[in-house]
Amino acid sequence: MAYVHHTSEKLKQFFIEIGELSYFAIRYFKEFLKPPWEFKELLRQCYHMGNRSLVLVGVTGFIIGLVLTLQSRPTLMEFGAVSWMPNMVGISIVREIGPVITALICAGRIASGIGAELGSMRVTEQIDAMEVSGTNPFKYLVVTRITATTLMLPLLVIFGDMVALYGSALVENLKGDVSFQLYFNTVFDALEFGDLIPATVKSFFFGFTIGLVGCYKGYYSKKGTAGVGVAANTAVVTASLLLFVVDFIAVFVSDIFYDL
Amino acid sequence: MIYDMDEQHNIAKQKMSKNKLEAVIEIRDLRKSFGDNHVLNGFSMTLYKGENLVVMGKSGSGKSVMIKCLVGLMLADSGFLAVMGKEIKTLDRKTLDALRSDIGFLFQGSALYDSMTVRENLEFPLRRHKEKLGNIKDTLPLVHEALENVGLAHTMDLMPSELSGGMKRRVALARTLILKPKIILYDEPTSGLDPITSKEIIQLMRNIQKMYGTSSLIITHDVDCARVISERMVLLVDGVNYAEGTFDELSKSTDPKVEAFFKK
Numbered sequence: 305m306a307y308v309h310h311t312s313e314k315l316k317q318f319f320i321e322i323g324e325l326s327y328f329a330i331r332y333f334k335e336f337l338k339p340p341w342e343f344k345e346l347l348r349q350c351y352h353m354g355n356r357s358l359v360l361v362g363v364t365g366f367i368i369g370l371v372l373t374l375q376s377r378p379t380l381m382e383f384g385a386v387s388w389m390p391n392m393v394g395i396s397i398v399r400e401i402g403p404v405i406t407a408l409i410c411a412g413r414i415a416s417g418i419g420a421e422l423g424s425m426r427v428t429e430q431i432d433a434m435e436v437s438g439t440n441p442f443k444y445l446v447v448t449r450i451t452a453t454t455l456m457l458p459l460l461v462i463f464g465d466m467v468a469l470y471g472s473a474l475v476e477n478l479k480g481d482v483s484f485q486l487y488f489n490t491v492f493d494a495l496e497f498g499d500l501i502p503a504t505v506k507s508f509f510f511g512f513t514i515g516l517v518g519c520y521k522g523y524y525s526k527k528g529t530a531g532v533g534v535a536a537n538t539a540v541v542t543a544s545l546l547l548f549v550v551d552f553i554a555v556f557v558s559d560i561f562y563d564l
Numbered sequence: 565m566i567y568d569m570d571e572q573h574n575i576a577k578q579k580m581s582k583n584k585l586e587a588v589i590e591i592r593d594l595r596k597s598f599g600d601n602h603v604l605n606g607f608s609m610t611l612y613k614g615e616n617l618v619v620m621g622k623s624g625s626g627k628s629v630m631i632k633c634l635v636g637l638m639l640a641d642s643g644f645l646a647v648m649g650k651e652i653k654t655l656d657r658k659t660l661d662a663l664r665s666d667i668g669f670l671f672q673g674s675a676l677y678d679s680m681t682v683r684e685n686l687e688f689p690l691r692r693h694k695e696k697l698g699n700i701k702d703t704l705p706l707v708h709e710a711l712e713n714v715g716l717a718h719t720m721d722l723m724p725s726e727l728s729g730g731m732k733r734r735v736a737l738a739r740t741l742i743l744k745p746k747i748i749l750y751d752e753p754t755s756g757l758d759p760i761t762s763k764e765i766i767q768l769m770r771n772i773q774k775m776y777g778t779s780s781l782i783i784t785h786d787v788d789c790a791r792v793i794s795e796r797m798v799l800l801v802d803g804v805n806y807a808e809g810t811f812d813e814l815s816k817s818t819d820p821k822v823e824a825f826f827k828k
Contacts, residue, residue: 429675430676430678432671433671433676435636435637437692440657
């Protein structure tokens with residue numbers, strides 16, 4: 305009986321959280337459309353989230369391209385299909401691996417950062433101080449951060465994809481004597497709009513999800529320093545889980561439109 | 565010594581000069597609960613123009629909740645709350661923001677924005693209230709003046725993390741002063757500070773009141789702070805205005821609940 309009660313309480317809490325998160329998202333759109341707009345802060349956030357994630361996304365992308373090619377090579381060789389390597393790597397990176405891996409890295413770096421920053425601002429009454437000074441803290445802190453992640457993630461995904469393809473081309477160049485020009489020509493021949501557009505569109509949704517969850521967890525973090533840690537941690541876990549849900553929906557929808 | 569409220573107001577009014585008779589903050593029958601925890605159970609008080617009113621209460625007695633309700637940071641469950649004649653719960657966001665520019669709020673932990681320099685911290689409130697100061701273009705002289713008044717003009721380009729606790733409190737005070745407020749709400753202004761720094765902050769608060777002619781509502785449980793700065797005191801016990809009077813009157817009380825505040 306106690307187990308049933310516990311489970312129903314957990315379920316109730318889960319649905320309350322979903323409801324609150326949805327309300328938070330609606331509030332974002334409402335505040336986003338209303339002036340005054342915080343352009344300066346938005347640019348600052350874009351710089352922080354975009355520019356400062358470049359190295360991490362670049363290194364990860366490069367290694368993924370490298371490893372994917374190294375591990376696929378023996379199997380493709382076995383079937384005499386090694387010339388299909390650029391096509392296979394290009395499509396899998398652009399369609400799925402690039403966006404998902406970049407989003408997961410950003411969930412770890414950006415969502416936890418936002419959660420911790422806003423959580424600590426809540427605990428130290430900085431958000432209250434902002435409100436008292438006549439600035440809408442939701443607009444200044446939340447709208448700018450969610451917009452910045454939504455705009456920056458697709459750019460990071462494109463950058464990550466390019467570096468990953470470069471890593472793959474490097475392996476092919478060293479191991480298979482394939483020139484960089486031939487490699488990239490083959491990749492671009494294999495790619496279609498049906499690969500690029502859904503991947504880019506879902507990156508916007510990934511960015512929105514990361515910003516939304518990070519801000520929600522931080523903005524409503526419970527009082528106390530322990531709450532800051534919890535906000536950062538749950539922001540990463542929730543954002544990562546939601547990314548897969550968003551990815552599933554995106555693939556499902558793009559399957560209807562592009563007949564993948 | 566439980567004072568009759570009307571009698572108390574009359575005594576206080578008689579003590580104050582004519583220009584102080586105008587009520588700038590009025591709270592009547594304020595109630596606020598968090599679940600089953602009834603923090604405020606019908607709290608009432610009035611702050612008159614130009615006076616320093618100290619509200620004392622134990623930790624967790626609802627002092628901070630009360631002043632947060634005053635500036636709209638928290639919603640009261642019921643009761644009447646008015647600042648400069650405007651009832652808080654009836655105000656829309658724009659009017660409330662305009663009213664807030666007349667209220668300075670010194671937070672318990674200073675609440676300086678970590679990611680901004682001292683100068684940016686002081687400029688922040690000006691973003692939305694420039695018209696109040698005549699649509700000024702160059703904010704530097706204002707920032708300099710506010711910092712000068714708290715003796716920290718040299719810290720303009722420092723980050724909050726580079727300041728000591730006392731310096732942070734002074735900068736926070738300068739930030740509240742930059743909009744030239746008519747009322748300043750102090751939430752535990754000396755908490756977490758050493759006795760010498762506390763004295764400096766109290767002295768600074770007195771100087772500011774003289775310089776800017778503000779009305780001050782000071783929330784504290786520091787008896788020394790209350791003795792030096794208060795013109796009138798309110799004791800918040802069990803969520804109500806338990807006793808009211810001057811420091812001398814209350815410190816001589818034989819009521820056990822009042823005595824408890826003044827025991828060393």
